[in-house]
Amino acid sequence: MNWADFKTLDIRSRMLLAALLPLGLISTLLAVVFLQARFDDLQASYELRNRSVVRQLALASEYGLFAANRSQLSALAAGVIQETDVRWVGILDARGQALATAGRHDQSPPLTLDPVATHGFDAKRQLDWLVQPAYASALQLDDLFEKSTPSADQPPRLLGQVVVVFSRHTVDAQKRQVLLTGALIGALSLLFGMVLAAYLSRGVIRPIMRISQLIERIGRGDFASVQALRSQPTQRDPLHQLQANIYLMADRLAQVRQDQETQIALATQALREKKEEAEVANLSKSRFLAAASHDLRQPTHALGLFVARLAQLPHDVQTHALIGNLEASVRAMQNLLDGLLDISRLEARAVQVNKHPFALSGLLHQLQHDLGPKAADKGLRLRVRPTDLWMLSDATLIYRVLLNLVGNAVRYTEHGGVLVAVRHRPSAGQLLLQVWDSGVGIAPEHQQAVFAEFYQVANPARDRTKGLGLGLNIVQRTLALLGHPLSLRSVPGRGTCFSLSLPLASSQASAPLLAVPAPELASAGDDVRGQTVLVVEDDTLARAALVGLLESWGMRVLAAADAAQALACVAQPGASAPSVIVSDYRLPDEDDGMALVLRLRQQLGYPVPACLISGDTDPALIQRARSAGLTLLHKPVRPAKLRSLLRRLLQSSGMGAERS
Amino acid sequence: MAALRSFWLTLALLWLASVACAQGASGAAAPVLSAARVVIVSSDGALAYLEAARALTERLERSGVLPSDIATVLAADLPRRLANSALVPPQIYVALGSEATTALAAGSVRAPVLSALLPGSSFERILRSSGRSQSSRFTAIYLDQPLGRQLSLVRLALPQARRVGVLLGPDSANKAAALRALAAAHGLGLHEALVKAADDLPEAVLHMLADCEVFLALADPLVFNRSSIQNILLSSFRARIPMLAFSPAYVRAGSVLALYTTPQQTGSQAADLVLGVLQGKPLPAQGIEPNDFEVGVNPQVAQALGLAPDASALRQALRRQERLP
Numbered sequence: 001m002n003w004a005d006f007k008t009l010d011i012r013s014r015m016l017l018a019a020l021l022p023l024g025l026i027s028t029l030l031a032v033v034f035l036q037a038r039f040d041d042l043q044a045s046y047e048l049r050n051r052s053v054v055r056q057l058a059l060a061s062e063y064g065l066f067a068a069n070r071s072q073l074s075a076l077a078a079g080v081i082q083e084t085d086v087r088w089v090g091i092l093d094a095r096g097q098a099l100a101t102a103g104r105h106d107q108s109p110p111l112t113l114d115p116v117a118t119h120g121f122d123a124k125r126q127l128d129w130l131v132q133p134a135y136a137s138a139l140q141l142d143d144l145f146e147k148s149t150p151s152a153d154q155p156p157r158l159l160g161q162v163v164v165v166f167s168r169h170t171v172d173a174q175k176r177q178v179l180l181t182g183a184l185i186g187a188l189s190l191l192f193g194m195v196l197a198a199y200l201s202r203g204v205i206r207p208i209m210r211i212s213q214l215i216e217r218i219g220r221g222d223f224a225s226v227q228a229l230r231s232q233p234t235q236r237d238p239l240h241q242l243q244a245n246i247y248l249m250a251d252r253l254a255q256v257r258q259d260q261e262t263q264i265a266l267a268t269q270a271l272r273e274k275k276e277e278a279e280v281a282n283l284s285k286s287r288f289l290a291a292a293s294h295d296l297r298q299p300t301h302a303l304g305l306f307v308a309r310l311a312q313l314p315h316d317v318q319t320h321a322l323i324g325n326l327e328a329s330v331r332a333m334q335n336l337l338d339g340l341l342d343i344s345r346l347e348a349r350a351v352q353v354n355k356h357p358f359a360l361s362g363l364l365h366q367l368q369h370d371l372g373p374k375a376a377d378k379g380l381r382l383r384v385r386p387t388d389l390w391m392l393s394d395a396t397l398i399y400r401v402l403l404n405l406v407g408n409a410v411r412y413t414e415h416g417g418v419l420v421a422v423r424h425r426p427s428a429g430q431l432l433l434q435v436w437d438s439g440v441g442i443a444p445e446h447q448q449a450v451f452a453e454f455y456q457v458a459n460p461a462r463d464r465t466k467g468l469g470l471g472l473n474i475v476q477r478t479l480a481l482l483g484h485p486l487s488l489r490s491v492p493g494r495g496t497c498f499s500l501s502l503p504l505a506s507s508q509a510s511a512p513l514l515a516v517p518a519p520e521l522a523s524a525g526d527d528v529r530g531q532t533v534l535v536v537e538d539d540t541l542a543r544a545a546l547v548g549l550l551e552s553w554g555m556r557v558l559a560a561a562d563a564a565q566a567l568a569c570v571a572q573p574g575a576s577a578p579s580v581i582v583s584d585y586r587l588p589d590e591d592d593g594m595a596l597v598l599r600l601r602q603q604l605g606y607p608v609p610a611c612l613i614s615g616d617t618d619p620a621l622i623q624r625a626r627s628a629g630l631t632l633l634h635k636p637v638r639p640a641k642l643r644s645l646l647r648r649l650l651q652s653s654g655m656g657a658e659r660s
Numbered sequence: 661m662a663a664l665r666s667f668w669l670t671l672a673l674l675w676l677a678s679v680a681c682a683q684g685a686s687g688a689a690a691p692v693l694s695a696a697r698v699v700i701v702s703s704d705g706a707l708a709y710l711e712a713a714r715a716l717t718e719r720l721e722r723s724g725v726l727p728s729d730i731a732t733v734l735a736a737d738l739p740r741r742l743a744n745s746a747l748v749p750p751q752i753y754v755a756l757g758s759e760a761t762t763a764l765a766a767g768s769v770r771a772p773v774l775s776a777l778l779p780g781s782s783f784e785r786i787l788r789s790s791g792r793s794q795s796s797r798f799t800a801i802y803l804d805q806p807l808g809r810q811l812s813l814v815r816l817a818l819p820q821a822r823r824v825g826v827l828l829g830p831d832s833a834n835k836a837a838a839l840r841a842l843a844a845a846h847g848l849g850l851h852e853a854l855v856k857a858a859d860d861l862p863e864a865v866l867h868m869l870a871d872c873e874v875f876l877a878l879a880d881p882l883v884f885n886r887s888s889i890q891n892i893l894l895s896s897f898r899a900r901i902p903m904l905a906f907s908p909a910y911v912r913a914g915s916v917l918a919l920y921t922t923p924q925q926t927g928s929q930a931a932d933l934v935l936g937v938l939q940g941k942p943l944p945a946q947g948i949e950p951n952d953f954e955v956g957v958n959p960q961v962a963q964a965l966g967l968a969p970d971a972s973a974l975r976q977a978l979r980r981q982e983r984l985p
Contacts, residue, residue, distance in 0.1 A: 062890075062891070063891055063894045063895075063898075066862050066891035066894075066895070067862060067865075067866060067891070067895060067898075068862060068863075068866075094859070135887070136887040136888060136890065136891055137887070137890050138886040138887045138890075139886050139887075139889050139890050139913055140886065141886050141889065141907070141909040141910075141913070142909055143907040143908070143909040143910075144708055144757070144777055144778070144779075144803055144907070144923075145779055145803065145879045145881075145884070145906065145907055146881070146885065146886065146909075147703075147706070147757065147758070156887045157858055157887050157888070
């Protein structure tokens, strides 16, 4: 375990370590000391016994050595070899000649004659050998003969020596036994100590753990479980006071939190009420706007139709000019209502995206054609850089975006020109369609806001000649629907650049025609002439205007103010069946155009083509009309658009040719 | 007038006597020594010398010699005494042990010297080393028993034994010839084994014991000493050959028999010779053999060997043979 690990030990481990480390050290130390002492005792007793055996043998061999009695010495050696641990016995005479040996000869030590007792040790084989010289034992005579001789004090005579080899195996085995026993006792006492320490330290650790748990729960804000813990009896707990204080703290915290929660709940409630109020206000505003828009559409619709009818009549030059101005005013009004309609359709996701590869050149050409004159009128130059690139998107929607962007550019530019350029980005698989102008530019702080509805930079007076402020909103919604990113760069006073990233497509053999219908009023000849049209319209003015316009196109018109009249009109015997139905959506008596068309078709017995006209821009209605397979025209209806629709309906049903 | 002169003379004599007495008191032993006619020189304070000296003194006193005529000194004190020319030389010195004999041989003593409690070989070695020769002026009572007495004891104690084994060392080799003759006279065969060096001893012992019926020990320091005696006794016992030794210590150590003279007996014999000298007779010119003796028996060993010698009976029988009282 290194120091870093030690530092991260939890409290339980530390307590146990503190209890066990001294215990382990002491028991180990004691075991070592006592084992060492025991080992020394064993070794000493082994050596003592060996020395004693050798001395005894030396004493016993004395006479045998004196008499060179080999048989007696052999018997002695044979006796000694029976002793424990004795491996080899040798008895040598004073000249170093072995008189008797016993035991295995390969365990005999090197034999040298020595006048003193010596010993040796063979560590490899764990053999001790002891050499004891055998002297003639001196007898105290104390007689006068001896006292009279000068050589009385001569040293005792060396008779020979005995050599005994002992093996340490037994004593080693005893030591191992002692070691084993000691280790066992040490381990048991350590184990006992551990259990005891664990048991005793539990008394301290448990309360600490409990407090730690408590604080953890408080930290989690789980005050309910804190209360549950509180009910546990802790009177005997050594940290009782600390726990009590923590419970106090928990109570305070819980109270503070409860207060906060109450305040937050109150504030949230207030906010929710405010939001609901705002939503209600917004809803009523929307309703008002929708209603106003609907109510506005009706007269504008009639006005447009009247003006169109009026324009078809012969007039003098002055009146003609007046009618021209009238038409322009009506167009502006219609544009405003169309913009609102577009936004409501985009909001309702009622716009169908039809992506396919198409060549940009056709689109740009159309753009030049549509907006070139308007720019030229302002003295600007609209330049469209030619390209042969193809892209994958919805051509109609992209064209509407371009119309808006370039229209805006022309509107906000007084000098210079407008440039539409395409940059190729093959590495990203994209092309960059850019609209540059040298106009007033947009300050950085307004660059986000310009995309909001009805937002116009520097037009607080809402001068309608400067547009309606819906264009960029429509652009943004359309591109979001298509999934194409749009970016804006602008320097106020220098100009603006809008960039569209569009996916590239490989060139196709033939370009599909742009679904933007070209104005074809001129060729509006005999296509609808003579056809019978059933007009259902509850508004008298609008009905009169529509009937007048349709009749001016040479159509036979059956007019009805409500569903009952329409059904009656069709049911009249001898009446010519209508080839096409143009019905207002909203009819009196809770009827609606869609149901009426179905009933009429049922009554007529064939699916007569029909279209609905509505001043209502409700997205739900748009969806329903689409799912019913009916074209929904929004008021104010442009006469040209209505005529084109009627022609298409008649052609597609085949009824037009048949009936005429 | 004559009475007055004799009175003054008496006074003067009394004064002289008192002065003499005062001088004697202050001179410690000097007055005693100065008067001694017999000086006993003891080698040391060993019990044997004390016993011998006591026996000698008692015997002399019983024969009328005054205690003041007998002085006892240790050998170590002898040179100082000899150097004191003020002393009147004694009539005889009795040396107890070889150290006392050596001290007296080294000093220039005019009185005859009787040495005792030492083997004949030791006495002869002292004579040789001091350049003296044995004479009536310098003689000794030997510790050794006469060979004949020993052989007689062999015959008495072990009547069946015919072959006597002896170990002859450098000191005892000179007795070989006499021994052979005496053995033959006693009707005994002799088996001699010669020990020239200590290493020869075991072989000699075993060789000798292999061919004898009784083992006669003759004092020789090379052969019989404190480290050899145990093994010699053991060898003899194992060979079941009874051993006749020359010292009571040997009987205690395991010898069956020993023939020896006690210090008291030696003291008494010396006292007889001292009395003769005091009466004007010279000492014998030759070495003196002990005239009294004891027979020692180790009954345990004897029993183990199947013998049952009676020590006092043997002593009496020997004395009868020698016609001793």
